[in-house]
Amino acid sequence: MEDWQGEQGCGEGVPQRNDVPMSGSPPPKIESTAARAGLVLAGSAVLGLVLMNSPLARDWESVLQAAWGVHLGPLHLVESNLLWINDALMALFFLQVGIEIKREWLFGALANARSRALPVAAALGGMAVPAMVFVAINAGHAKALAGWAVPAATDIAFALGFMALLARGLPPQARIFLTAVAVLDDLGAVLIIAAFYTARISGPMLGASVAIVLLMVLLQGFGVRRAWPYLFLGVVLWGFVLKSGVHATVAGVLAGILLPQTREGGAGVNVEHALAPFVSWLILPLFALANAGVQLGGAGLALLGHGVTWGVALGLVLGKPVGILAGVGATVMVVGGLPPGYSWRLMLPIAAFCGVGFTMSLFIAGLAFGGDVQEFDAAKIGVLLGTVLALTAGTLITRRLYPNARAA
Known part of the structure; x- marks a missing residue:
């Protein structure tokens, strides 16, 4: 492969997003919105912890387990409030994930093979x-090994939000690269869910x-560009996937990927913009409240x-950054160096913040251990502990390597 330095201008090898300039600071509105969303998500998780450790714990558990549903002819969907959140509302989150994966790709x-190499290797x-790391610690415990994938994925909302909040002043490439790695993580997590966590x-x-x-x-082949036919079929797809034994949220990702997109926008981008406030301010906080x-x-x-x-916990705070840096190192050995605008100094705080695995980790933990309260609770504690440690490590590394970076 050619050296990264052979690129022109900013370089095709430098991952780019339209909303983030390649020099200076990320737009303040983007950073502040991400920070606020991260705080709401964290606050919801804390509230969930408080409720489960208060005199209201039994009442709160009853609310989560209360069942209701719909009956449409032969279709009977009756789920608890917890499962409506995890299977239905989170399908909208995964719809957004699918749209974002397609846009970034x-x-x-x-958008090209050269720019994919570094984040793909880092994500793998x-x-x-x-x-x-998880398997090494739990070797010999068959029940525990079901959770091997829990520390595998980065929480893009939490990681970006708290990086904006705690490490304001990092070069914009940090946000770009973390986003690319997290998007690929999400894709990998969806494939893991479909392959290993099905009924x-x-x-x-x-x-x-x-x-x-x-x-x-x-x-798509007939040139249909409006969103509503795809969304209608997406709802039908969700129902069939739910009944198929494959986890229903996979339908959300597939629908998001199949929504038409162009560089200027299109149905997928319009749906993503419409979903964004509901996902950030309602769906993810509800998920955290119900599951943390x-x-x-x-x-x-x-x-x-x-x-x-x-x-x-150790898979997130140690395994995640070590794996990302190893992937980056392997790519650098092949291509001859980091792309313009990147350095090992920058990779260290990015890798540390990628250890934030909150939403997707809790989601996979629920699939792996949903029938075993003790293992599930242990996974929850590990996710919370690993996330806090990763945020702390990312902040301390940033302060050390970028003294001018500051909390928002």
Whole structure:
């Protein structure tokens, strides 16, 4: 492969996004919005913890487990409030993830082979090494090993929000590269969910799901550019995928990827803009409120010595940055250096902030351990502990290497 330095101008090798300039500071509105969203998400998680450790714990648990649903002919969907949040509302979050993956792949930080090399290698290392750390700590415990993927994914909203809040002043390339790695992490996490965290597969429902996907592809082939046909079929796809045994949120990602996009915008971008406030200010906070709660007294404190707790925590705070830096190092050896605008000094705080695995980690933990309260609670504690440690490490490294960086 050619050296990165052979590029012209900013360089194709430098991941770029239209909303972030390649010099100076990121737009203040973007940074402040990300910081506020991160704070709301953190506040929701703290509130969930408070509720589960208060006299209201039993009442709150009853609210989460209260079941309701709809009956439309042969279709019967009855779920608890917790599952409506995790299976239905989070499908909208994954719809947004799918749109973002497609945008970055076609027009953004992953738009060509040269610009993909570095974040792809970083994401692969950042998923593999945390999983290996988890497996090494929990070797010999078959039940615990189900959670090997919990520390594998970066939480893009939390990581970007707190990097904007705690490390304001980092070069804009930090946000660009972290976004690219986190987008690829999300794609990897979705593939892991589809491949490893599925229930018994229903052939007819899976076949119907494939038929809907093919119909959406045909719509693209016939030049249909409006959003509503894809969204209608996306709802149908969600129902079939839910009944197929594959996790329903996979339908959200597929629908997001199949929505038409152009460099100037298009249906996908319009849907993403419409979804963004609901995802940031309602769906993700609700998810954190419903899923982050764990009782910390008595048996909860005993889980601090559990292998799952430390497998997740160390996978995030140590495995994630080590894997990302290893992936970057391997790429540098092949291409002959880092792209213009990047340095090892910059890679260190980025890798540390990538250890924030909150939303996706909790989501996978629920799939891995949903039927085992002790293991699930241990995973929750590990996610919370690892996220706090990663945020602390990222902030301290930034202060050390970039003395002018500051908290917002």
